[in-house]
Structures are given as structure tokens and as C-alpha cells.
Amino acid sequence: MANLKSAKTRVRRNNKRAIINSNRLNAVRTEVKKTRKAIAAGDQEAAVAAFKSTESLMARAASRGTVHKNTAARKISRLAAAVKAMVKKA
Helix, strand or coil, X not given: XXXXXXXXXXXXXXXXXXXXXXXXXXXXXXXXXXXXXXXXXXXXXXXXXXXXXXXXXXXXXXXXXXXXXXXXXXXXXXXXXXXXXXXXXX
């Protein structure tokens, strides 16, 4: 356990941030699942709507440091390509 006051403060702060980051990451994962499910079902409108919210959440997570920016960009790009291919197919 930390002994210095500043170290105790950092431990408390890190625990709070871990909870916030975990919640944000779970929200992103849930949105990605919704998007993939809509793509698999072939529902264009749902896929486009889900992709918009996924992109927004992923970008926010990247800007806040929860996810690395390149990871977010890669995942957004792959989802966008899947949505575009689905829309083009129909």
C-alpha cells in the first residue's frame, strides 16, 4: 500500500479512471456488436445507424485515451468497409 499522500491520491485516482475507462470500453464493444449483428442480419438502416453511434463512441474513447487512436481508426475503417459493402450489395 502507498505511504505518501501523493501516492495514495494517485491510487484513488487510478482506480476511478480504471472504472471510467472500463465502462467506456464496454459501451464501445456493445455498439460494435450491434453494428456487426445488423450487418449480419442484412438490415441496412440499422447497420448505418449503429455504425454512426459506434464511430462516435470509438472516436470519443480514442480522444480520451481509453483506446489507442490507431486501434480506433482501424476498427472504424473495417466497420465502415463492411457497412459500405453491405449497402453496395443491396
